[in-house]
Amino acid sequence: MRLPRRGWPPPLLLPFLLLLGPARPFKLNVPKVLLPFSRALHVPFVLEAEGGCTCIYSHILVTGHLLRCDIIVDMINxxxxxxxxxxxxxxxxxxxxxxxxxxxxxxxxxxxxxxxxxxxxxxxxxxxxxxxxxxxxxxxxxxxxxxxxxxxxxxxxxxxxxxxxxxxxxxxxxxxxxxxxxxxxxxxxxxxxxxxxxxENIFLIPSYDIYLLVGAYIKYQVAKIVQGKITGKFFF
Known part of the structure; x- marks a missing residue:
């Protein structure tokens, strides 16, 4: 665990959880955790164990595997x-x-x-x-x-x-x-x-490409959607 730089107040205790499932996990879900310093509260973070590991943090007695995650406490900039x-x-x-x-x-x-x-x-x-x-x-x-x-x-x-x-x-x-x-x-x-x-969530009807012969025309409608429903149509 890396503590704040010299001159900063000492951090509060940091609660974090190591969850070890029944499927013989050999790896933590993150190799490093960065948590903000706070005088008023503890900022939690959950560590979960997965398969495979290269660092040392926790010793699993049954399998002999070693798990590690660096916990860094720093100030928010x-x-x-x-x-x-x-x-x-x-x-x-x-x-x-x-x-x-x-x-x-x-x-x-x-x-x-x-x-x-x-x-x-x-x-x-x-x-x-x-x-x-x-x-x-x-x-x-x-x-x-x-x-x-x-x-x-x-x-x-x-x-x-x-x-x-x-x-x-x-x-x-x-x-x-x-x-x-x-x-x-x-x-x-x-x-x-x-x-x-x-x-406004509006769209044209029809909303696809239209190909017309010379001299032909088409009427469009403008529709409005509110909460997934069409609420009105206007012709032009």
Whole structure:
């Protein structure tokens, strides 16, 4: 285990689990774990044993195999918001946003479980005069048909926000989502921002290529989809 650099406060005890299954596992699922330093809580990470191993961490008496995983504790240098897309549709399924934390060398932390974050809708300079919540809103997992990790469920029950949230589009336009670490230890770590576009989910009918003779014409329909259902058609 590598402890924080000289001058940093000593870390709290780090809870991590080594799961040994019945199928004679000889390898850990990760060779190295990077966990954030925290004064307020323990950030857990689960180690699972698999087949084959080259490092030393735990001695299995029955087989004689040795397992190892380096546990590194370091300070968070900056955070980012990870999203599978930057575009969401009005009244469509929510989009999940997650936090990725990195150390000063750019390494990604293995877990942020249980750490408290503050998510908010930030002001967009290009959309002055509009209410911050007019385009997008932040949802709890309990408000949507999603199954988050257990620690997120516990945090929501305690009225806290974790390293992941859901957002839903209300009206077309642009919105900025902002997140920062709430723990005082990281008050100097800059907040992360992501700009999302909220669009109408519309399409043409027919939506395939059309080949016409000279002088022929065809009427198109514009349809709108809301929550997987076609809600309206317009001719032109």
């Amino acid at each position: 900056n955070i980012e918001i990870i999203s599978r897309t930057r575009e969401i549709y009005v009244e469509d399924s929510p989009l999940e946003l997650t936090v990725r934390a990195l150390d000063v060398e750019g390494n990604t932390f293995s877990s942020l479980s249980g750490m408290t974050f503050e998510w908010s809708i930030a002001k967009d300079d290009d959309m002055e005069g509009l209410e911050l919540s007019s385009k997008i809103r932040i949802l709890k997992y309990s408000e949507a048909e999603y199954s988050p990790p257990d620690y997120i469920v516990e945090m929501e029950q305690a009225e806290k926000q974790g390293d992941r949230i859901l957002v839903s589009g209300i009206k077309t336009g642009a919105a900025i989502i902002k997140v920062r670490i709430q723990e005082p230890t990281y008050k100097k770590v800059a907040a992360a921002l992501v700009r999302l576009l909220v669009l």
